[in-house]
Amino acid sequence: MASIQVSALHKRFDDFVAVNGSDFTVQHGEFFVLLGPSGCGKTTTLRMIAGLELPTSGTILLDGEDVTFERAGRRDIAFVFQMFALYPHMSTRNNIAFPLKCSGLSRSEIRKRVEETAQLLRIDHLLGKSVSGLAGGDRQRVALGRAIVRRPKAFLMDEPLGTLDTEFRDLMINELRALHDRIDATTVYVTHDQMEAMAMADRIAVMNQGMMEQLGPPQEVYDKPASVFVADFIGSPPMSFLKFHGELRPGDTSVQVNGAQVPIPEVREGFAADNFLLGVRPEHVRLDPASDLRGRVSGVEYLGTTQILTMNTPQGVVKARISSSEPVEIGDNVGLRFLSSRLSVFHESSGRAVRTALHDE
Amino acid sequence: MAEVTLKKVSKRFGRTTAISELDFTIRDGEFFVLLGPTGAGKTTTLRLIAGLEKPEEGTIIIAGQDATSDAPAQRDVSFVFQQYSLYPHLSVYENLAFPLRAPNRKMPAAEIAQRVERVAKMVRIDHKLQNRSTRLSGGEMQRVAIGRALIREPNIYLMDEPLSSLDAKLRVDLRLEIKRIQRDMGATILYVTHDAVEAMTLADRIGILREGQLVQQGSPREIYERPRNIYAALKLGQPAINLIPAELMPAEPKPPNTVTFGARTEHITISRGQNGKADGRVVLTEHLGNQSNLLIDLKGTQVLVLVPPESTLSTGDEVGLNLRHPLYFDREGERIQP
Numbered sequence: 151m152a153s154i155q156v157s158a159l160h161k162r163f164d165d166f167v168a169v170n171g172s173d174f175t176v177q178h179g180e181f182f183v184l185l186g187p188s189g190c191g192k193t194t195t196l197r198m199i200a201g202l203e204l205p206t207s208g209t210i211l212l213d214g215e216d217v218t219f220e221r222a223g224r225r226d227i228a229f230v231f232q233m234f235a236l237y238p239h240m241s242t243r244n245n246i247a248f249p250l251k252c253s254g255l256s257r258s259e260i261r262k263r264v265e266e267t268a269q270l271l272r273i274d275h276l277l278g279k280s281v282s283g284l285a286g287g288d289r290q291r292v293a294l295g296r297a298i299v300r301r302p303k304a305f306l307m308d309e310p311l312g313t314l315d316t317e318f319r320d321l322m323i324n325e326l327r328a329l330h331d332r333i334d335a336t337t338v339y340v341t342h343d344q345m346e347a348m349a350m351a352d353r354i355a356v357m358n359q360g361m362m363e364q365l366g367p368p369q370e371v372y373d374k375p376a377s378v379f380v381a382d383f384i385g386s387p388p389m390s391f392l393k394f395h396g397e398l399r400p401g402d403t404s405v406q407v408n409g410a411q412v413p414i415p416e417v418r419e420g421f422a423a424d425n426f427l428l429g430v431r432p433e434h435v436r437l438d439p440a441s442d443l444r445g446r447v448s449g450v451e452y453l454g455t456t457q458i459l460t461m462n463t464p465q466g467v468v469k470a471r472i473s474s475s476e477p478v479e480i481g482d483n484v485g486l487r488f489l490s491s492r493l494s495v496f497h498e499s500s501g502r503a504v505r506t507a508l509h510d511e
Numbered sequence: 512m513a514e515v516t517l518k519k520v521s522k523r524f525g526r527t528t529a530i531s532e533l534d535f536t537i538r539d540g541e542f543f544v545l546l547g548p549t550g551a552g553k554t555t556t557l558r559l560i561a562g563l564e565k566p567e568e569g570t571i572i573i574a575g576q577d578a579t580s581d582a583p584a585q586r587d588v589s590f591v592f593q594q595y596s597l598y599p600h601l602s603v604y605e606n607l608a609f610p611l612r613a614p615n616r617k618m619p620a621a622e623i624a625q626r627v628e629r630v631a632k633m634v635r636i637d638h639k640l641q642n643r644s645t646r647l648s649g650g651e652m653q654r655v656a657i658g659r660a661l662i663r664e665p666n667i668y669l670m671d672e673p674l675s676s677l678d679a680k681l682r683v684d685l686r687l688e689i690k691r692i693q694r695d696m697g698a699t700i701l702y703v704t705h706d707a708v709e710a711m712t713l714a715d716r717i718g719i720l721r722e723g724q725l726v727q728q729g730s731p732r733e734i735y736e737r738p739r740n741i742y743a744a745l746k747l748g749q750p751a752i753n754l755i756p757a758e759l760m761p762a763e764p765k766p767p768n769t770v771t772f773g774a775r776t777e778h779i780t781i782s783r784g785q786n787g788k789a790d791g792r793v794v795l796t797e798h799l800g801n802q803s804n805l806l807i808d809l810k811g812t813q814v815l816v817l818v819p820p821e822s823t824l825s826t827g828d829e830v831g832l833n834l835r836h837p838l839y840f841d842r843e844g845e846r847i848q849p
Contacts, residue, residue: 188649286549318549344679387683433802449687451712454735454748455777455817458712460687473777 152213152303152336153178154199159208161194168194170360176338181330184340185347186357187383192340193308199338200229200306212303228302230310236281236293243277246295267299270332290322294329304336311346323349344384348372356380374508375494378501381429387458389494391427392465398426398504405495408464410442413490415507421497426504429494432458435470437478441485450478461486512699513574513666514539515560520569522555529555531723532569537667537701542693545703546710546746547720553703557669560701562586574666589663591670595656597644604640607631607658626662633692634658650681661692670702674709686712707747719743741844744773750804752838753779753814762788763834766847773838776817781807783824786831793828807832
């Protein structure tokens, strides 16, 4: 397997800039996820790594070798699209063997590789069967088998689980990640689904309008979002934002939000008076009748163990995830308290996170 | 809006039985969600009510009338599909107005304008009425598609996974909006999905569908707290309910014939160190940001418990498990009332 190094990568379609200066290195053995909404440039980035698009400028190194303008067929990379594309009239064996047919390998070598691959995916008992009779999960495994049988240097996957239903998706998320580890692969995976990204990635690159907003392990991206965009894109429901105006000085440990004093992690940089956003994740909100920070409940969503409350406050909508044993109804006026050590602060006009004690660890 | 009842409705395609003796009522003004995996018969049920399929057996009653052999147009239902199917050459306004322009309706222009504006506000697309529908984002397109269904007041709205093609954030937003709109309008909706969270948050009542049969119907809380069987118990709730063989926790009180404990995370208390009754070991901790998952091995059965992120338990630690009002299941997987 291989490392992939992307430097100063740009792609322009006429006057539309799809990718605006991507820089990242995917380590050997890493599961790397490009995450963002449609149109953010994630698929274009992947297609340039695959050689299906040529960059406007920048370089792509595969295992240290410059492949920026190399043809796709010569890059030794497997591209996995939506997974169900199988040849319906062929057996499992022939579907998996297909990519090797033109490789010049001997028959016995092909046979050996197909069998190894099938064992890896635990579908060796299905080799003789026609794929049209297989259940959904097995079809998916056959499609994966076809991608890995060539033993490429890297896998590129473009929303491979996009059309699956939830239960099946959860299963495939676990299988894909386990497979990646078992064959010691290098994988670049594109998705708009933050749950997939959080569950599978070693590192996530969050993209927005052609730019990389943040790059880091899932927990870091979740706990310490670098921008409003990231905070708002990750989490279900995502982070809530409360507007406030004021000055920030290094050493501050609280801010004024609509007259209520809200403790925050100690501020590490200074700002003149301006508009800011206080960012709070739903699980860091508690109801407290004594709190000065008030909200009106406009939505209650029962989830079993927990419930999600939507509350309107003069500073913005706040979502809370609390135990469903707490009785709350639409229309209730409630007091809010936050877990102060986990709060984020953003500079509103730039959208970027203000450095605080949150970023110390 | 109206009540819709299915009485012993069955539908076969060749040798496959898609729907088998389906019996349920969607009450007037109710949000009813059919929850089931691909192939359970959800979409077939919608199509049967819409008149796009004919049942082999059974009766479909819409607004008190037997509609089983009525043509789709006579049934007065409104369908929202999974993929937003808008007219690309028309503006948002014209897409919304389209169902009102049917020749047999002869609606005056002023009334059309009034209805379009009301619905556009409801689905929050009123600022883009003059835009071409192709110039909208995915979420906006699906809002228009939902608005186009809502512009009429039919007997019932039928919605086939309308949020499944949207990204997670939009899904959460639109979920709340659909619920709000339904409440404001007092609409009767039959909504099908494979997403349990969607079902729980939207439904007044859920019907759990499995291989063409209704396993259970009830409010989300009823099914979550009192599932009829293991299948229904596994459907709702994240993480999934833990199924623990009763012999692994012999000290726990239980009704006779209990073979399996169904223990949701809120039914389990863990203490550090062994308790001599049900001793396990933490095999995996996973920090998910909002909570931590502890995977505990209890004599070969894996038990998943959510703990606050502050918890200091870690892999390898010995723990004792206790249950508090769990569910009890018999040999057949049916729940036993304690």
